[in-house]
Amino acid sequence: MRTIKFLLQKEFRQIFRNRAILAMVMVMPVMQLLILPLASNYEVKNVNIAVIDNDHSSYSQKLISKITASGYFKLTGYDFSFKEAFKLIESDKADLILEIPHGFERNLVREDEQKLFIAVNAINGTKANLGGVYLTGIIKNFNADVRVQLVQPGKFNQQPTITIASSNWFNPYLNYHVFMVPGILAILVTMIGGFLTALNIVKEKEVGTIEQINVTPIKKHHFILGKLIPFWILGNIVFTLGLIVSWLIYGITPLGNILLLYAFIAVYLLAISGFGLLISTFCDTQQQAMFVMFFFMMVFILMGGLFTSIDSMPDWAKFVTKFNPVAYLIDVMRMIILKGSGFKDIAKQLGTIGLFAVVLNSWAIINYKKTS
Structure with a gap:
C-alpha cells in the first residue's frame, strides 16, 4: 500500500501541473453536456414542402393551412406546375412536393374519394421517412374532419367505436433531452476514463521516465494500479458534474438508487481505464x-445504442455489441435514471462489465514489460 501511495502522489502531482488535463476534465464535459443534447435531436421539424394547388378551392386551402399549422412543415413553394416545384427539390429548397389535383373538392364531395400525389426527396432517408409519415397523418386527420362534415345525422347507423387512451411511461412529455442526456453522459465518462489512461504510460515512454521506473523494485500490478486509480477518481468526478448539470439544466434526476448508479460507474471505469x-x-x-x-x-x-437502436441492427452487429462496454453503460444509465431499475434488473450488465474489468486490467498487467 505504501508503494501505491507514493505512485498516486506522483500521478496527482503530474495531473495538477498539467492545466490542459484539468480543463479537459472539469470544463469540457460540462460544455459538451450543455451543447450536445440540444443538437442531438431526432425529432424532424421544419420540413420544407412545396405545394401544387391545381384546385384553388376552400378544401384545398384548408388542407394547406392544416399542414403549415402543424409545426412540422414550412411552405417554401406554392407553384402551379410540377416542373417548377421539382426545381426546388433539385436545389435542396424543398423536401416534399404535394400536388392537389384539379377537382379535388368536387370529387371529394360527390365521389367520396380523391387521390393526392406526394413526391419525397429521399436523399436523407430519416427526414424523408418521417416527413412522409407526418404529411400522411395530417391528410388522414383532414379526411376524417371532412367525413364528419359531410355525413348527415341519421344517414348511417351508429357504429361502435374504439377509443384509445395512451400513457407515456418514464418520459411522459416525450422530451428528447431526457432520452439523450444519460447516453451522452455515458460517452463523456468513457472518453475521460479511456483516452487519458491510454495516453498515460505512453507519456512515460516519450519523456524517458519509464526507464527509471523499470529499474525500481515497483511491481507491475502496483504500477498499473498507480496509473489507473487517479483517472478512476477523475472519471467519478466527471460523472458527478454531469449529474449536477443534468439536474440543473434539464431537470433530470435519477429515479433509481443513485448509490447503485455510482457502483456500476465504479466498475465500468475500472473496465474502460483498464482498456486504455x-x-x-x-x-x-x-x-x-x-x-x-x-x-x-x-x-x-x-x-x-446512443444514436441507433441496437434492436434495429443486423445480427452480426448485435453480436459485436456484446463486447462493447459502452452499450452496457448507456443501457444501465437509462434504466436507472429514467426507469428506476434496481439491482436485479442490471445484474447481468454489472456482471459482464465486472468480467471486462478483470480481463482487461489483468491483460494490461501481463502485457506491461518491466525489466529489472
Whole structure:
C-alpha cells in the first residue's frame, strides 16, 4: 500500500501541473453536456414542402393551412406546375412536393374519394421517412374532419367505436433531452476514463521516465494500479458534474438508487481505464495511442445504442455489441435514471462489465514489460 501511495502522489502531482488535463476534465464535459443534447435531436421539424394547388378551392386551402399549422412543415413553394416545384427539390429548397389535383373538392364531395400525389426527396432517408409519415397523418386527420362534415345525422347507423387512451411511461412529455442526456453522459465518462489512461504510460515512454521506473523494485500490478486509480477518481468526478448539470439544466434526476448508479460507474471505469492502459502498453507514442483509441471509441459510440437502436441492427452487429462496454453503460444509465431499475434488473450488465474489468486490467498487467 505504501508503494501505491507514493505512485498516486506522483500521478496527482503530474495531473495538477498539467492545466490542459484539468480543463479537459472539469470544463469540457460540462460544455459538451450543455451543447450536445440540444443538437442531438431526432425529432424532424421544419420540413420544407412545396405545394401544387391545381384546385384553388376552400378544401384545398384548408388542407394547406392544416399542414403549415402543424409545426412540422414550412411552405417554401406554392407553384402551379410540377416542373417548377421539382426545381426546388433539385436545389435542396424543398423536401416534399404535394400536388392537389384539379377537382379535388368536387370529387371529394360527390365521389367520396380523391387521390393526392406526394413526391419525397429521399436523399436523407430519416427526414424523408418521417416527413412522409407526418404529411400522411395530417391528410388522414383532414379526411376524417371532412367525413364528419359531410355525413348527415341519421344517414348511417351508429357504429361502435374504439377509443384509445395512451400513457407515456418514464418520459411522459416525450422530451428528447431526457432520452439523450444519460447516453451522452455515458460517452463523456468513457472518453475521460479511456483516452487519458491510454495516453498515460505512453507519456512515460516519450519523456524517458519509464526507464527509471523499470529499474525500481515497483511491481507491475502496483504500477498499473498507480496509473489507473487517479483517472478512476477523475472519471467519478466527471460523472458527478454531469449529474449536477443534468439536474440543473434539464431537470433530470435519477429515479433509481443513485448509490447503485455510482457502483456500476465504479466498475465500468475500472473496465474502460483498464482498456486504455492495455492500449498504452502496446503503443510507443501518444500519437499511436490516440489513433488506436479513436478507432475503438468510434466503434463503441456508433454501435453503443446512443444514436441507433441496437434492436434495429443486423445480427452480426448485435453480436459485436456484446463486447462493447459502452452499450452496457448507456443501457444501465437509462434504466436507472429514467426507469428506476434496481439491482436485479442490471445484474447481468454489472456482471459482464465486472468480467471486462478483470480481463482487461489483468491483460494490461501481463502485457506491461518491466525489466529489472
